[in-house]
Amino acid sequence: MRRWLLEAIHLLAARAERLDRALKKIVKRGGAVVLIDGTPIPTRRRTGVDDRPDYSGKRTMHGLHVLALTDEKGNLIRVSAARRGRTHDVTAARHDHITTRLREAGLGAIADLGFLGLDDDPDNPVIITGYRAARGRRLTAAQKEANRLVAHERAANEHGFADLKNWRVLTRLRLAARHATVLLRALLVLTRAEVSR
Numbered sequence: 001m002r003r004w005l006l007e008a009i010h011l012l013a014a015r016a017e018r019l020d021r022a023l024k025k026i027v028k029r030g031g032a033v034v035l036i037d038g039t040p041i042p043t044r045r046r047t048g049v050d051d052r053p054d055y056s057g058k059r060t061m062h063g064l065h066v067l068a069l070t071d072e073k074g075n076l077i078r079v080s081a082a083r084r085g086r087t088h089d090v091t092a093a094r095h096d097h098i099t100t101r102l103r104e105a106g107l108g109a110i111a112d113l114g115f116l117g118l119d120d121d122p123d124n125p126v127i128i129t130g131y132r133a134a135r136g137r138r139l140t141a142a143q144k145e146a147n148r149l150v151a152h153e154r155a156a157n158e159h160g161f162a163d164l165k166n167w168r169v170l171t172r173l174r175l176a177a178r179h180a181t182v183l184l185r186a187l188l189v190l191t192r193a194e195v196s197r
Contacts, residue, residue: 009182009183009186010182010186012185012186012189012190013182013183013185013186013189015189016078016079016185016186016188016189017077017078019069019078019096019101020101020104020105022069022077022078023077023101023102023104023105023107024105026071026077026105026107027105027106027107031071031072031107032107032108033072033107033108033109033110034069034070034071034072034077034102034107034108034109034110035069035070035071035072035074035109035110035111035153035154035156035157035160036067036068036069036070036093036098036109036110036111036115036127036157037067037068037089037111037112037114037154037157037158037161038065038066038067038068038088038089038092038114039065039066039068039161039165040061040063040064040065040066040085041063041064041065041066041082041170041173041180041184042061042062042063042170042171042172042173043062043063043064043085043172043173043174043175043180044062044172044173044174061085062085063085063173064082064083064084064085064173064177064180065082065083065084065085065086065087065089065092066079066080066082066083066184067079067080067089067092067093067096067098068080068157068160068161068164069109070156070157070160072153072156073156074155074156074157074158074159074160074163075160075192075195076160076163076164076188076191076192076195078188079164079184079185079188080092080096081096081177081181082177082178082180082181082184083095083177084177088114089111089112089114089115090114090115090116090117090118093115093118094118098118098127099118099119099120099121099126099127102126102127103124103126107126108125108126108127108128109126109127109128110127110128110129110150110153110154111127111128111129111154112129112130112150112154113129113130113132115127115129116129116132128150129150130143130146130147130150130151131143131146131147163191163194163195164184164187164188164191166191167187167190167191169183169187170187
């Protein structure tokens with residue numbers, strides 16, 4: 001029975017689109033921007049040496065980190081590979097070469113402050129983030145308004161994550177990162193089928 005279940009999960013995961021194809025499809029539909037964000041997926045605590053990499057000090061829990069891209073309506077497009085819980089959003093995006101792939105497709109992205117500093121080309125930015133206040137410098141009224149507008153656009157991304165996290169199996173994963181990636185991509189295919197109905 002387990003083998004059949006794993007085969008079904010692998011078959012569903014194989015139907016998930018590659019990132020470049022998904023971005024091309026958005027361009028064909030006339031889209032100009034995608035939304036990107038990272039989220040933790042809680043896991044059971046491991047023992048011994050394998051314990052620390054899965055622990056996120058920011059969220060004070062064990063888990064895996066996943067990046068998701070949605071279109072401007074909040075429909076999930078792509079879920080990245082599951083990484084250790086201590087992985088930061090910028091690190092995961094750099095590992096997936098998100099900025100390069102967005103430039104190749106001719107798209108832009110709206111992201112939260114976790115992606116600040118990801119875009120290395122200030123003359124031709126691809127990733128739009130808000131502004132962060134420094135210790136001795138408060139945000140101006142224009143910067144606060146820009147943050148409000150970015151947060152308003154990013155709300156659709158959170159709805160996409162909510163659709164994915166509705167699956168009960170994601171409440172406490174008991175899988176390694178490579179197996180969780182296959183499961184997440186299979187759930188992405190099922191979520192897209194469920195939402196599009």
